[in-house]
Each structure stands twice: as structure tokens, then as C-alpha cells.
Amino acid sequence: MDITPLFTITYGLYIVGSRRGEKLNGQIANTVFQITSEPVKVAVSINKTELTHELISETGKCCIGILSREADMPFIGSFGFRSGRDTDKYSGIPHTLTPGGCPLPEKNILSYIDLEITESLDVHTHTVFIGRVTDCGIMAEGIPMTYSYYREVLCGKTPPTAPSYTAAAGDMKKRPEGKEDDLMKKYVCNICGYVYDPQQGDPDGGIEPGTAFEDIPDDWVCPVCGVGKDQFSPE
Numbered sequence: 001m002d003i004t005p006l007f008t009i010t011y012g013l014y015i016v017g018s019r020r021g022e023k024l025n026g027q028i029a030n031t032v033f034q035i036t037s038e039p040v041k042v043a044v045s046i047n048k049t050e051l052t053h054e055l056i057s058e059t060g061k062c063c064i065g066i067l068s069r070e071a072d073m074p075f076i077g078s079f080g081f082r083s084g085r086d087t088d089k090y091s092g093i094p095h096t097l098t099p100g101g102c103p104l105p106e107k108n109i110l111s112y113i114d115l116e117i118t119e120s121l122d123v124h125t126h127t128v129f130i131g132r133v134t135d136c137g138i139m140a141e142g143i144p145m146t147y148s149y150y151r152e153v154l155c156g157k158t159p160p161t162a163p164s165y166t167a168a169a170g171d172m173k174k175r176p177e178g179k180e181d182d183l184m185k186k187y188v189c190n191i192c193g194y195v196y197d198p199q200q201g202d203p204d205g206g207i208e209p210g211t212a213f214e215d216i217p218d219d220w221v222c223p224v225c226g227v228g229k230d231q232f233s234p235e
């Protein structure tokens with residue numbers, strides 16, 4: 001069966017915050033939707049392998065942060081692609097705790113929704129958690145990030161744990177062509193889709209503008225998802 005029609009389903013992009021004591025966790029999710037209005041309930045689908053799944057199952061709580069379209073790939077990458085088991089997702093990210101006690105970034109979030117889980121549906125690889133909204137609030141004015149904006153404009157990829165992941169067509173996103181000679185060739189991270197552009201370098205990672213990919217030190221890592229140079233391919 002050709003599942004291309006499924007790519008026309010529209011989604012938003014969210015940070016799902018969860019917490020176990022001092023351990024703060026956050027992950028990107030696109031499958032978040034309001035289910036009922038009385039009482040007001042919202043559902044979120046989470047892969048069973050994620051730390052978020054473990055924390056929500058244990059605590060019965062999470063919060064949904066609605067991402068602003070202003071969020072850039074390094075910010076989104078801090079919450080996606082890497083597991084909260086290996087990294088502190090909130091390291092270096094100014095954040096606050098919602099009234100429900102879950103972590104929420106202070107930047108790039110338009111609003112938050114606190115959930116107390118009332119039902120959950122086991123769906124093979126994922127669990128759909130349904131929660132009563134215990135609190136919600138506006139953090140900033142702006143336009144919400146949509147999944148298509150993330151894919152089309154930011155050239156973001158879909159990690160294999162996302163409900164909408166497909167190994168084939170879903171991630172065969174064609175990027176805009178650039179005019180470049182071999183030295184100034186762009187390289188793409190196979191994991192997250194970050195594009196290394198030699199003209200821009202990676203100043204935050206200590207790489208001067210004008211540095212060819214080949215000349216980047218071997219210990220450099222993708223600024224979005226943290227993998228090494230060996231995970232990059234010529235664009």
C-alpha cells in the first residue's frame with residue numbers, strides 16, 4: 001500500500017515535559033490533540049522506548065509546550081534525536097516549572113497545557129496518553145510551529161520513534177540546491193538533517209566561517225543532535 005496520502009495529515013510540534021524528582025525531561029512530539037471539551041482532555045502519543053513514556057507512566061503527569069515558529073533547529077534538536085537517559089535535556093536551556101510541576105522552556109514556547117493522565121491506550125509501539133487539563137497558560141505571542149513548517153522550511157527530519165516516521169519517503173526530503181564548488185560543499189547530518197554550510201561554519205561549535213567540512217576537527221559534533229562527523233553525507 002502506498003501511504004503517501006498520510007503525509008497530507010497536518011500536525012503541530014510540541015515539547016512534552018515530564019519529571020521524576022530532580023530529573024527533568026522534555027521531548028519533541030507532533031501527535032498532540034484535544035479530545036473532548038467537557039471535561040477538557042488532550043491526548044499525546046509517545047513511543048514506549050522513550051524516557052518520557054517511563055516518566056508519564058510513573059507520575060501520571062506531563063505538560064505540553066506549544067512551540068513557536070521562531071524556534072530554530074538547534075533548539076528543537078536539544079529536545080529531539082537524543083534520549084533524556086543519556087543527556088540532560090534542560091542543560092543550558094532557561095526553563096520554569098508549570099503549576100503541574102513539569103519543566104517548560106522559557107523561550108520559543110507560546111503556551112503550555114498541564115495534563116493529569118486519566119486514560120491510556122496501548123497501541124503496539126506507542127501509548128496514547130489522554131489527560132485532563134489541570135492548567136494552561138499563554139507564554140508569548142506568535143505563530144505556532146507546524147510539522148510541515150519544520151519539514152519544509154527548517155528541513156527537519158523525523159526520528160524513528162515518532163508516530164509519523166517512515167524509513168522511505170517520509171525522510172527523503174529534497175533540500176534547496178546551492179551553488180558550490182567542492183571545497184565549499186555542504187554536508188547533511190544523516191540523523192537530524194542539520195546542514196553544515198562551510199560559508200557559515202559553526203561559530204558556536206568553534207568552527208570559523210569558511211571552513212571546509214574536511215577541515216573540521218574530528219571531535220566536532222553535530223550542533224543539533226550531537227553525532228560525529230562520520231554521520232554526515234555530502235548534500
Ligand code: FE
Nearest residue numbers: 189192222225
Ligand atoms: Fe545531527
